[in-house]
Amino acid sequence: MEKKTLHCPVREKINEYCSCPKVDCERHGLCCECIVNHKNRINDAFEKRFPHCLRDLLKEALAAGK
DSSP, X not given: XXXXXXXXXXXXXXXXXXXXXXXXXTXXXXXXXXXXXXXXXXXXXXXXXXXXXXXXXXXXXXXXXO
16 A cells, blocks of 8 residues: 555544554544555455454354354
8 A cells, every 4th residue: 555644534533433442553544544454454364354443343243144
């Protein structure tokens, strides 16, 4: 991913509710960038391919499918 600063008019508001513990991440508060970054982690564990904020939903979905 190219290093750049993206302007997001709601980034500060998103950061208030973001559950990701990595507050120093350059993508914190930029959901679209975060999702793309995690989706492209093809060599990581399946759960790590989802942003932190979606992992609880993933666990629920996986549990429901058992």
